[in-house]
């Protein structure tokens with residue numbers, strides 16, 4: 001079995017700042033991490049490595065420093081990792097991003113002569129937050145997709161997926177190959193072992209530029225992005241908040257309860 005995980009390097013914050021002139025994310029001065037939901041997607045893939053001996057390949061589109069998150073993936077057990085990076089990919093919206101990732105997946109499949117049975121994504125990136133890239137990859141590939149997955153098993157050639165719903169969960173069977181986007185799951189994530197960290201340090205991560213991928217330049221980066229950001233801003237608060245202060249937390253709690261009752265919130 002052969003699985004692939006798409007991972008994104010994101011700023012380590014949920015307070016995203018946007019450059020008002022270029023309308024792009026300000027990444028300077030903010031440490032970067034592996035997108036939280038992608039750590040769960042990676043764990044789901046590694047569980048298939050444990051149970052089905054699946055080979056786990058990881059890809060990330062981003063700046064050269066995104067190699068850090070690829071090394072992190074190798075340190076916890078991924079077998080191979082590729083960085084998708086080229087100036088021409090810059091400024092991509094979700095459509096151009098998902099197309100570039102799809103063409104990369106197809107390139108790796110053609111080069112190795114082996115198809116991926118499952119393509120994992122996180123539910124959403126904590127910076128862009130659109131949750132569009134996974135479903136768009138499924139559409140480009142023409143595959144079935146399951147979103148909000150928390151557990152994935154493979155039985156009789158099908159992916160059996162536990163999927164979160166608004167009022168609980170359901171279990172779905174998806175034919176392979178398919179795309180699964182994974183949300184926060186109730187299980188512990190694995191830590192890197194020392195052996196894993198050493199392996200990650202030694203790992204050669206190939207950078208795939210568009211010289212190699214040869215994707216239609218009209219479909220990548222800014223040119224391939226139909227989304228045009230006209231204006232971005234932080235909405236102003238219409239009402240000032242109420243600050244309760246005092247030395248007695250119990251009394252302040254009781255006062256807050258009273259205010260919530262008066263406002264008919266409780």
Ligand SMILES: Cc1cc2nc3c(=O)[nH]c(=O)nc-3n(C[C@H](O)[C@H](O)[C@H](O)COP(=O)(O)OP(=O)(O)OC[C@H]3O[C@@H](n4cnc5c(N)ncnc54)[C@H](O)[C@@H]3O)c2cc1C
Nearest residue numbers: 006061091093094097121122124125128129130131132133
């Ligand atoms: C007009 C426009 C211009 C933009 N220009 C820029 C820019 O110049 N620089 C910039 O950094 N961003 C830019 N963005 C933001 C960029 O489009 C998104 O960050 C990107 O398309 C992914 O969308 P998302 O973050 O909402 O991911 P989501 O759809 O929320 O992510 C879902 C999942 O898809 C996978 N995924 C998402 N992105 C990647 C990736 N890069 N590599 C591997 N897997 C991935 C992960 O598994 C992730 O959990 C721009 C957006 C627009 C609309």
